[in-house]
Amino acid sequence: MRIPYLTIVLSTITISLLSACGTTSHSLKPSTTSEASAQSSRTHQSTPKHSASTKAEAENEQYHERIAIVARDIRAICTAPANQLYYTRTPCLPAGMTEAHLRDPARLTAQAQVVTKRIFDQLHQLNEETRALMMASGDPDLIRLARRSREVVDPQIKNIQDALLSGKITWGEYNRARLEIFETSSKNSATDH
Numbered sequence: 184m185r186i187p188y189l190t191i192v193l194s195t196i197t198i199s200l201l202s203a204c205g206t207t208s209h210s211l212k213p214s215t216t217s218e219a220s221a222q223s224s225r226t227h228q229s230t231p232k233h234s235a236s237t238k239a240e241a242e243n244e245q246y247h248e249r250i251a252i253v254a255r256d257i258r259a260i261c262t263a264p265a266n267q268l269y270y271t272r273t274p275c276l277p278a279g280m281t282e283a284h285l286r287d288p289a290r291l292t293a294q295a296q297v298v299t300k301r302i303f304d305q306l307h308q309l310n311e312e313t314r315a316l317m318m319a320s321g322d323p324d325l326i327r328l329a330r331r332s333r334e335v336v337d338p339q340i341k342n343i344q345d346a347l348l349s350g351k352i353t354w355g356e357y358n359r360a361r362l363e364i365f366e367t368s369s370k371n372s373a374t375d376h
Contacts, residue, residue, distance in 0.1 A: 268295040272354045277365035287354035303344050339364050
């Protein structure tokens with residue numbers, strides 16, 4: 184049984200992740216790994232093994248739990264004091280771009296480059312985990328979104344990240360490109376459903 188809500192949540196998180204950002208969606212309740220494990224354990228204990236719909240519900244609950252963990256991890260990256268050299272120049276969510284962000288003429292400093300590279304690596308790992316979850320869901324819409332993100336959006340993100348890291352573009356150019364990728368991905372995701 185496919186749940187449209189799950190598709191929307193995963194789409195939003197994937198688009199956010201692929202735009203090198205996090206999500207602060209109010210529809211995602213942060214959970215800890217132990218909370219997720221406890222909930223998963225309760226779900227499995229009360230799930231009759233012969234009921235297909237109950238099994239699907241348990242699987243969907245696991246997806247929701249994993250997405251909540253991803254959202255928590257993204258928020259932790261965005262709010263970590265050690266990451267503020269990056270997040271003072273670009274918002275966690277592309278939708279939070281201000282005119283000052285979009286016009287920032289500065290280039291990445293050597294100190295900020297170390298922080299920025301680490302953040303990009305962390306977000307890429309979360310992207311991969313999210314796409315694996317989407318591919319494993321069996322949901323054709325999620326599988327299509329995961330493939331598109333890997334084949335189309337990831338190369339765009341990598342190009343702007345590499346350009347920022349190498350000093351080829353300013354923060355303002357990076358922010359404008361980041362916002363454009365996010366808006367295009369959001370629009371494509373909405374029209375594909």
